[in-house]
Amino acid sequence: MTIHQATFGLLIMSLILLASCGKQGAGLTFEEQGREVPAFDAARAYDFIGEQVRFGPRVPGTEAHVQAKEYLKDQLIESAGRQNVFVQEFQKTVYGQELPMYNLIASFGGGSKDRIVLAAHWDSRPRAEKDPENPESPILGADDGGSGVSVLLELARILSDNAPPLGVDIVFFDGEDYGKVSDLDNYFLGSRQWGNHPPVPGYSPRFGILLDMVGGENATFSKELYSMQVAPNLVDEIWAIAAGLGHAQLFPDQRGGRVADDHVIVTQTTGIPMINIIHHTADQDGKVQFPPWWHTQNDNMEIIDRETLQAVGDVLLELIYNRIPT
Numbered sequence: 001m002t003i004h005q006a007t008f009g010l011l012i013m014s015l016i017l018l019a020s021c022g023k024q025g026a027g028l029t030f031e032e033q034g035r036e037v038p039a040f041d042a043a044r045a046y047d048f049i050g051e052q053v054r055f056g057p058r059v060p061g062t063e064a065h066v067q068a069k070e071y072l073k074d075q076l077i078e079s080a081g082r083q084n085v086f087v088q089e090f091q092k093t094v095y096g097q098e099l100p101m102y103n104l105i106a107s108f109g110g111g112s113k114d115r116i117v118l119a120a121h122w123d124s125r126p127r128a129e130k131d132p133e134n135p136e137s138p139i140l141g142a143d144d145g146g147s148g149v150s151v152l153l154e155l156a157r158i159l160s161d162n163a164p165p166l167g168v169d170i171v172f173f174d175g176e177d178y179g180k181v182s183d184l185d186n187y188f189l190g191s192r193q194w195g196n197h198p199p200v201p202g203y204s205p206r207f208g209i210l211l212d213m214v215g216g217e218n219a220t221f222s223k224e225l226y227s228m229q230v231a232p233n234l235v236d237e238i239w240a241i242a243a244g245l246g247h248a249q250l251f252p253d254q255r256g257g258r259v260a261d262d263h264v265i266v267t268q269t270t271g272i273p274m275i276n277i278i279h280h281t282a283d284q285d286g287k288v289q290f291p292p293w294w295h296t297q298n299d300n301m302e303i304i305d306r307e308t309l310q311a312v313g314d315v316l317l318e319l320i321y322n323r324i325p326t
Contacts (some may be wrong), residue, residue: 125295128296214309
């Protein structure tokens with residue numbers, strides 16, 4: 001996960017312009033379609049996090065990073081088929097070190113031009129600046145990175161077994177969490193690469209959803225404000241679905257803060273209206289609060305909650321299979 005900034009410079013100006021021009025995100029409509037919705041298996045999602053964590057911190061430039069990349073690629077191939085999985089390789093020089101990086105992309109429902117995109121970052125942070133004892137050591141990132149990936153790996157398995165009503169693309173961004181505090185130029189490296197060099201020319205899905213820190217205990221998914229700017233109908237639909245499924249405590253109908261994250265980069269570089277489901281709250285002044293394990297060594301399997309994973313999976317499956325008109 002990333003950092004909160006009071007302003008996000010030119011990116012935010014671009015978002016405001018997109019919203020004021022009536023970008024497609026503002027006009028998204030949803031309605032119950034009477035379709036069958038497959039079941040989400042939170043136990044499998046939990047195990048997917050455990051497999052990632054077992055490699056150790058997935059920091060670009062490390063052996064654990066390469067091993068995790070191969071594992072994620074194999075999992076996506078198992079679900080989508082080798083011909084539908086693409087690894088976008090790129091290099092970035094950050095703080096004097098040349099880093100190999102990899103975005104992983106899998107497509108489902110390849111025959112449909114009508115598509116949506118689901119994303120998460122798969123790297124983990126190279127430093128734990130919020131940790132009082134080990135601030136310079138990398139983190140495991142069970143929640144911050146691992147949880148979003150795990151939900152999407154389970155969705156990939158479900159999409160493979162249950163043809164979706166429209167095309168669904170899953171993207172795992174690399175290098176989201178590499179930057180030092182307040183150094184936004186060295187965050188979001190994978191989403192910048194993907195947005196500026198799209199693997200498919202003219203790619204234009206209806207919308208995107210980013211998952212970030214979606215597996216922690218006692219999670220609160222407030223309505224993130226950049227998301228509300230670019231796709232308020234999508235945000236409101238997801239939160240209404242959550243309430244209808246009994247997950248209103250996790251998805252309260254409350255204002256969140258402005259969180260700089262991959263979704264902002266994607267919207268700014270591509271025009272795709274992408275929202276963020278992320279564990280955070282905001283006070284009356286808009287100051288963002290993240291969970292206590294954020295950017296600490298406590299971001300491990302002990303704080304992962306299967307019920308949180310279940311709720312996020314349930315909501316996404318209801319949206320994909322039963323709420324999007326085709």
